[in-house]
């Protein structure tokens with residue numbers, strides 16, 4: 001497995017295709033170092049003996065020990081470990097661990113490429129292509145971004161109806177050696193520090209949208225793809241250093257007549273499977289949220305409790321009520337993911353058909369629980385910020401810059417006037433408000449909230465998944481029976497699977 005230093009060395013050798021604020025930059029530019037440190041944590045922690053079970057796995061392709069972020073889930077234990085690994089790592093970096101797009105993208109493509117090969121038996125090699133790519137990905141312990149979100153143009157038009165045909169990434173040309181693609185993927189997290197980029201469709205596709213049913217992988221510094229990156233760093237500190245400084249990046253990926261050889265193509269024209277791939281990536285990604293959102297909740301809860309202590313209001317009943325609200329969201333999100341892991345199977349839910357076998361046997365978390373967990377946690381983002389804002393007061397917004405604390409003209413007075421709880425040192429109180437200002441009032445804090453709300457799909461997408469997959473009709477029958485209405489047959493009710501479990505579990 002790779003070390004953090006191996007990862008940085010590999011980044012330093014990549015070609016320059018990253019544009020930042022009008023300039024071409026190196027991947028190891030100082031601007032990216034906080035983000036690289038977050039990603040590097042996934043290597044450092046995997047090397048620790050105490051994390052071996054959680055963070056490593058045995059490759060089902062080679063039998064070798066691999067970093068769990070490159071693993072294909074083989075059973076429910078793997079799903080549990082992925083959720084718990086995500087929570088543990090997000091706690092370590094105080095936010096998003098940023099490597100989940102790769103594990104979620106690879107697991108989705110692994111399953112869908114297998115099924116797509118059945119459409120024209122013998123004519124396509126998507127699954128073998130993907131397994132070859134995956135073997136190298138696992139051996140070299142690489143990082144992959146997953147590029148799903150298209151520009152989407154007019155939201156009410158389907159891909160083939162758009163005024164600009166490249167509003168969704170599409171196959172422009174097919175040759176005997178590969179495909180030529182064009183379009184742009186938006187908001188692609190950590191593509192600027194990834195080895196590879198996985199590209200997949202973003203929505204359900206009709207037969208006339210078949211050129212948009214495309215999945216492939218390219219190196220992140222590939223000719224034919226430019227990255228325009230936004231880098232989200234906290235304000236630099238000289239004197240009062242943080243315990244850990246996280247950084248994030250998001251790229252717009254521009255595909256300009258980008259040639260992709262067939263061995264890197266995992267789907268090319270199977271519209272139905274394009275839609276399933278979009279949904280399956282979202283499903284795996286919503287499962288990842290059941291690890292990261294509870295961890296982010298852990299940090300918010302700790303911050304809210306500390307803010308209350310600094311203000312010496314921690315024993316007040318309204319604070320207890322708010323802390324309990326945070327805990328309920330954290331643990332309900334975690335419990336939903338835990339259940340999704342526990343009920344995982346090599347199956348997907350198809351409306352009207354129920355659970356059907358899918359893929360070559362790797363494990364997929366349960367859809368309803370992934371979606372309810374992600375929707376509950378995603379929508380709670382602004383409420384959690386509201387609770388923090390309420391308990392903290394206005395100080396987080398206006399806390400003076402660090403050099404005003406080191407300047408003899410103002411430092412002593414500032415410490416005196418920012419001290420609140422007499423039982424905590426003024427220095428610690430100041431350091432706490434600096435942290436909370438970073439988290440709540442910086443550009444990075446705002447961006448993280450938007451990401452936590454929309455990442456993995458806006459809440460409406462989870463609501464659509466939940467209501468189309470949940471057996472609401474059976475609940476109507478239940479009430480008809482209890483109310484004594486016609487259509488409420490007791491025997492029919494006995495056959496209904498009210499707890500959403502796969503029947504033979």
Ligand SMILES: Cc1cc2nc3c(=O)[nH]c(=O)nc-3n(C[C@H](O)[C@H](O)[C@H](O)COP(=O)(O)OP(=O)(O)OC[C@H]3O[C@@H](n4cnc5c(N)ncnc54)[C@H](O)[C@@H]3O)c2cc1C
Nearest residue numbers: 146147148149155187188189450451454455456457458460
């Ligand atoms: C920080 C951050 C990181 C991200 N990282 C990644 C990443 O790594 N990879 C990736 O692929 N994506 C990533 N995303 C993208 C994320 O998945 C999308 O933002 C999300 O799916 C919503 O899509 P959108 O931003 O295009 O919003 P839109 O889809 O434009 O949504 C805006 C509003 O329009 C509504 N709407 C949209 N279409 C319709 C319609 N047809 N009918 C009615 N209403 C409609 C929506 O419900 C919503 O209310 C990231 C986003 C953020 C903010």
